[in-house]
Amino acid sequence: MSVLASPQLWASTLAMAVPLALPALGGTFSERTGVVNIAMEGIMLVGAFFAVTFAYYTGSAWLGLLIALVMGAIVAAIFAWAAIRLAADQVVLGMAVNIFAAGLTAFLLDTIFGYTGTPPNTPQLPSVDIPFLDHIPFIGAILSHQSILLYVMLVLVVLSHWFLFHTKLGLRMRAVGENPLAADTVGLNVWRLRYLGVIIGGVLSALGGAYLSIGILHSFDVGMTGGRGYIALAAMIFGKWTPFGAFGASLLFGFANALAIALQGHGVSPNLLQMLPYALTILALCGLVGRSTPPAADGIPYEPRR
Amino acid sequence: MKWKVWSTAAAAVLGMSALAAGCGAGTGAGAANNTTAAGGGHPDFKVALVTDTGGLNDHGFNYLSSVGLDRAKKDFGITTAVTESHAQSDYVPNLTRFAQQGYNLVIAVGFLMDSAVKQVAKQYPNTKFLIIDDDIEGQPNVTSALFKTEQCGYLVGALAGLMEQQKGIQGLNDKNVLGVVGGMQIPPVDSYIAGFVQGVKKTDPNATVEIKYAGSFNDQAQGQQVAQQEIADGADIIFQVAGGTGLGVINACKNAGVYAIGVDADQNYVAPQTVITSALKGVDTATYDVIKQALNNQFKSGAQYFDLANNGVGIAPTNSVVPKSIVDQVNQLADQIKSGQIQVSATLSK
Numbered sequence: 046m047s048v049l050a051s052p053q054l055w056a057s058t059l060a061m062a063v064p065l066a067l068p069a070l071g072g073t074f075s076e077r078t079g080v081v082n083i084a085m086e087g088i089m090l091v092g093a094f095f096a097v098t099f100a101y102y103t104g105s106a107w108l109g110l111l112i113a114l115v116m117g118a119i120v121a122a123i124f125a126w127a128a129i130r131l132a133a134d135q136v137v138l139g140m141a142v143n144i145f146a147a148g149l150t151a152f153l154l155d156t157i158f159g160y161t162g163t164p165p166n167t168p169q170l171p172s173v174d175i176p177f178l179d180h181i182p183f184i185g186a187i188l189s190h191q192s193i194l195l196y197v198m199l200v201l202v203v204l205s206h207w208f209l210f211h212t213k214l215g216l217r218m219r220a221v222g223e224n225p226l227a228a229d230t231v232g233l234n235v236w237r238l239r240y241l242g243v244i245i246g247g248v249l250s251a252l253g254g255a256y257l258s259i260g261i262l263h264s265f266d267v268g269m270t271g272g273r274g275y276i277a278l279a280a281m282i283f284g285k286w287t288p289f290g291a292f293g294a295s296l297l298f299g300f301a302n303a304l305a306i307a308l309q310g311h312g313v314s315p316n317l318l319q320m321l322p323y324a325l326t327i328l329a330l331c332g333l334v335g336r337s338t339p340p341a342a343d344g345i346p347y348e349p350r351r
Numbered sequence: 352m353k354w355k356v357w358s359t360a361a362a363a364v365l366g367m368s369a370l371a372a373g374c375g376a377g378t379g380a381g382a383a384n385n386t387t388a389a390g391g392g393h394p395d396f397k398v399a400l401v402t403d404t405g406g407l408n409d410h411g412f413n414y415l416s417s418v419g420l421d422r423a424k425k426d427f428g429i430t431t432a433v434t435e436s437h438a439q440s441d442y443v444p445n446l447t448r449f450a451q452q453g454y455n456l457v458i459a460v461g462f463l464m465d466s467a468v469k470q471v472a473k474q475y476p477n478t479k480f481l482i483i484d485d486d487i488e489g490q491p492n493v494t495s496a497l498f499k500t501e502q503c504g505y506l507v508g509a510l511a512g513l514m515e516q517q518k519g520i521q522g523l524n525d526k527n528v529l530g531v532v533g534g535m536q537i538p539p540v541d542s543y544i545a546g547f548v549q550g551v552k553k554t555d556p557n558a559t560v561e562i563k564y565a566g567s568f569n570d571q572a573q574g575q576q577v578a579q580q581e582i583a584d585g586a587d588i589i590f591q592v593a594g595g596t597g598l599g600v601i602n603a604c605k606n607a608g609v610y611a612i613g614v615d616a617d618q619n620y621v622a623p624q625t626v627i628t629s630a631l632k633g634v635d636t637a638t639y640d641v642i643k644q645a646l647n648n649q650f651k652s653g654a655q656y657f658d659l660a661n662n663g664v665g666i667a668p669t670n671s672v673v674p675k676s677i678v679d680q681v682n683q684l685a686d687q688i689k690s691g692q693i694q695v696s697a698t699l700s701k
Contacts, residue, residue: 053583057576064572151406160408160417162598165621172606190606257572262602264571266595267408271570302573306580309563315536319566 048307052186057306060191060261062292062299063198064089064253064270068277069284069291070198070205071249076286077209078242079222080128081344083139084121085250086274087146092117092251093258094150097163097265106168106259113255114248120146121247125240132346143274151267162264169263170194170255192260194252201249205288218242222340225347235347250274276326283329285337294329301325392428398642399432399449401442403461406435409568411594411615412483412634416460419638427646442467450475456645458638459483462539468493479650481641483634484539491652494644496637499658500539501546501697502688503630504590506659506666507612508550509684510628511588513677514610515555520672522608523587528559530586532577532600534568534593542697543592543614543630549695553684561586565596574599582607588627590614601626610672617667629667633657660689 048054068085075082092113100109124142127133158164172190179185209215218238220228225235253273258265276298283297284290305318400420402413417433424431432454434445442464449457450471457478459468462485472480472493480493487493511529514520529551533540544562551558561581565573574596578589582603589604590612591597597614598621604611605625613619613629637657644650657663666685669678687693 051583053580057579061572061576151408155408160414162408162410162595261575262571262599264598264602266410266569266571266598267406268569269571269595271567271573303576303580306563306577309577310561315564315566319564 057303058300062295066295067253068250069280071246072281075246079342081135084142087143088250089254092254096255101167117247117251125243167263194260279326397454415634419635423642446471450478503664504543504546505550508547512551512555526585528585530581530589533564545699568594571599575603578603
């Protein structure tokens with residue numbers, strides 16, 4: 046119980062939920078419009094790498110972040126073009142992006158920075174301390190020194206929910222993911238809406254990658270996302286393709302991770318504890334939370350009738 | 352619709368396995384880049400380096416081994432080649448290729464290449480092999496470089512213990528807790544940690560040493576979280592034995608205003624105020640020495656131990672935070688280890 050009362054456990058839960066929630070949110074946007082997106086891992090890596098590179102060369106972490114988002118959008122746009130215009134298999138495409146991104150970032154890291162890795166004086170995004178919250182005993186300790194991107198993520202979760210479920214554009218995006226033929230019939234541009242969904246997904250995934258590289262750290266390492274893009278995929282499904290669901294699932298995975306760290310050294314094998322988040326993933330995918338129904342047209346390319 | 356959930360889930364699992372396979376995917380397509388030093392030397396003496404799946408940017412032994420190779424190339428004018436292995440199944444073909452091409456010495460980095468070296472060395476008895484971190488005996492053309500990292504772990508542990516005892520060092524609390532973040536629970540990591548624990552026990556018997564593992568060698572974010580947990584538990588000096596993951600540990604220490612101890616190489620450059628010293632593993636020295644032996648026809652098969660006495664392991668220069676008196680005491684302990692007065696065990700007692 047003393048473990049649960051430690052503010053560090055909850056601080057770590059929040060910190061580790063961010064790089065899951067952002068790509069999970071991104072995946073939600075993409076799949077809501079009907080494009081299966083398993084490329085979050087790759088786009089995160091691309092975002093993480095370009096964030097560090099441009100933060101270092103421009104001297105501004107914010108500019109690095111901006112470029113990371115642009116690169117995320119570009120990779121997602123290429124993915125979207127192949128998935129939507131060329132009607133290629135979306136799962137295969139997603140894997141291609143992931144493998145490509147792993148190779149590209151490793152190659153660029155060695156070429157640009159050499160084998161010693163990114164320079165230690167790379168700037169980092171600020172962490173924030175909210176003045177009045179800091180003085181509340183427990184909450185203050187949890188929220189102190191968290192990256193600014195944590196708060197950005199919280200705002201984005203709410204915004205995404207509002208956008209997808211309470212705006213006209215959100216309704217249209219969901220419509221092309223459920224029944225593109227009907228949406229096309231009433232005059233919606235299915236392809237354009239799908240492009241929008243995938244590109245928003247790419248930007249959010251890149252933001253998740255940038256959180257890892259310049260949000261809580263200021264360096265990049267080969268494969269530093271460590272499979273978080275795939276856990277995010279599970280969080281998206283677990284969260285039933287809704288922003289709040291994805292956020293909640295990410296919190297749970299973040300908690301499992303934090304708990305695995307906190308429990309080490311208390312007599313349980315660390316190897317066993319490290320399985321915790323992954324065991325949870327399997328449970329989640331096995332339908333622990335009941336039936337998880339994807340958008341009806343998820344993964345099916347659409348040929349418009351002209 | 353249910354099949355879609357399952358196909359996505361299957362894709363996720365597929366993705367994870369691809370990730371596991373690809374996590375060592377370093378650069379290029381395994382192309383060897385042959386280079387010869389300009390003028391003089393021994394351009395006919397050819398040395399090849401084959402990394403394990405960690406690749407050259409592992410912040411660890413692969414990288415250090417290539418540093419030693421580069422230095423040998425500069426000093427002796429030999430011809431060198433480097434190939435990164437992307438999967439365990441690459442080991443045998445990579446080693447075989449260089450043996451076939453008539454390389455004099457082929458360096459295999461890491462205990463993971465044990466069976467590959469045994470197999471290829473038998474087929475090519477005229478090629479000499481060096482394997483790092485693994486013990487191969489009874490094969491006349493194979494030499495093994497083994498490091499007594501428990502000795503340098505002991506020294507940084509003793510130093511950390513003395514720091515805890517010292518009053519008035521900025522950033523240190525009075526909880527007397529030390530942290531260790533390991534990459535994975537495997538022998539090359541645990542030998543460092545075993546030494547560290549014994550060193551702490553020597554100089555600060557009442558200290559608590561909190562040992563946690565990040566479960567990865569390239570997940571900096573995870574390393575940072577593990578370190579933050581230890582800092583929250585009161586740790587004010589953290590020894591990282593976690594490769595790339597350790598950079599996140601150092602970052603967490605820097606942010607929290609506590610101290611870190613680096614591993615393998617002198618990592619003071621990462622955060623000069625934070626990294627008070629590093630436990631050094633001289634993979635570069637070992638590589639250089641064996642190349643020199645082979646070049647001078649002094650190649651000896653079997654295990655070669657690199658320890659404090661022959662500068663195979665060591666402790667990096669301390670930063671300004673560490674008082675001179677502590678450095679002197681640690682140097683005395685180093686002498687006692689060299690003379691055999693202190694024996695350090697490589698296994699971590701539970």
